[in-house]
Amino acid sequence: MPKGRYWTKEEDEYILEKAGKVKPQTIADKLDRSFGAVECRMYKLGVSNAKLASGKITANELAKILGVDPKQIYNWIKKFSLKAEYRIVRKKTKYYLIDSVDFWEWADNNRFRLNISRIEPKVLMPEPDWVEEQRRKDFYEVPKRRHARWTKEEDAKLINLFHLDMSKSDMAKDLKRAESAIVRRISTLKTKGILPKKRIIIMWTQKEMDMLLEFEEQGLSDKEIAYELGREKDHITQKRKFMRDNGQYQGFKNR
Numbered sequence: 001m002p003k004g005r006y007w008t009k010e011e012d013e014y015i016l017e018k019a020g021k022v023k024p025q026t027i028a029d030k031l032d033r034s035f036g037a038v039e040c041r042m043y044k045l046g047v048s049n050a051k052l053a054s055g056k057i058t059a060n061e062l063a064k065i066l067g068v069d070p071k072q073i074y075n076w077i078k079k080f081s082l083k084a085e086y087r088i089v090r091k092k093t094k095y096y097l098i099d100s101v102d103f104w105e106w107a108d109n110n111r112f113r114l115n116i117s118r119i120e121p122k123v124l125m126p127e128p129d130w131v132e133e134q135r136r137k138d139f140y141e142v143p144k145r146r147h148a149r150w151t152k153e154e155d156a157k158l159i160n161l162f163h164l165d166m167s168k169s170d171m172a173k174d175l176k177r178a179e180s181a182i183v184r185r186i187s188t189l190k191t192k193g194i195l196p197k198k199r200i201i202i203m204w205t206q207k208e209m210d211m212l213l214e215f216e217e218q219g220l221s222d223k224e225i226a227y228e229l230g231r232e233k234d235h236i237t238q239k240r241k242f243m244r245d246n247g248q249y250q251g252f253k254n255r
Contacts (some may be wrong), residue, residue, distance in 0.1 A: 007041060015045060056097040057124075059084065067118040073098075076113070082106045100124040104131070112168065112179035114138075150185055155194075158185060162195055164234045202231075204239060209248070212239065 011031050018027050019042060028038040059077065063070040076082040077096060083106065084096040103124065107114055116131060117139035150158075154175055161171045168186075172179045189195040208229055215225045226233045 012041070012045060015041060019045075056085070056099050059096040059098060062098055062103065065119060065123055066114065076106075076110075080106075080110065080113070101126065104128050112172075112183065114180070115178070155185075155189070158182070159189065159195060162186060164232060164238070166234070166238060209239070209243065212236065 011033075014031065015027060015038070018030075024038050024042065025035050027033075028035045031038065033041075057065075059073040060070045063073045066073075073082070074096070077084045082098070083102040084098045086096055104127070107116075108128065108130065111134060115138050116134045117136075119131075119135065121127070121132070121135070154177075158171065158175060161174060166174075168179050168182045171177075171182045175182070177185075186195060190197050211229060212225060215228060220228070222233050222236045226236050229236070
């Protein structure tokens, strides 16, 4: 390669396009330049730091904004579908880049995993309309006992609610814990073999739902209906709530 060769517009455009997506050495090989020359050119073009060039943030930076351990972010990426780009810069530096739009879209569907009140306003722009309301809600409703140790009594109650197929949000209200704490504790109990990794759920049939309504019309109590259907009393309560929320239940006794 001749010494003192000027950088062309095409070469600069190639660096801008590929920086952060492929290794700098690959760029150097493609342009028939030395690694050092490409590195210096990246600095001059202002793209030596890939996250600045992309307008995105790293997983570690997101962790600081959310007030969580970086490992939590990596876990969300690998196990819970948080969208992220895997980037490589320099010779060995590797990290994930996350677009704020992708994060907020994911957060909207995973609110129970987050405490939105920890996120300062206008830090992750553009901020969706729902965030401010959720921020206030989390600020006032996140339980003060978030970091308290689980007692044997709480575990016993959680296990019972789990087998009753109660929703995690209802479990959280009943136990005065955050939904994220419920999720983590259930995972811990599954790991210890105390809870089954897969729940055996007996699905409701249309006939059972029709019978539930018929028994109510006849004036039977929830306990009596549960006995007739071979289910727990709480199953009847939960199913009624589900049917009401889905417009399948009008109610004979304003229950």
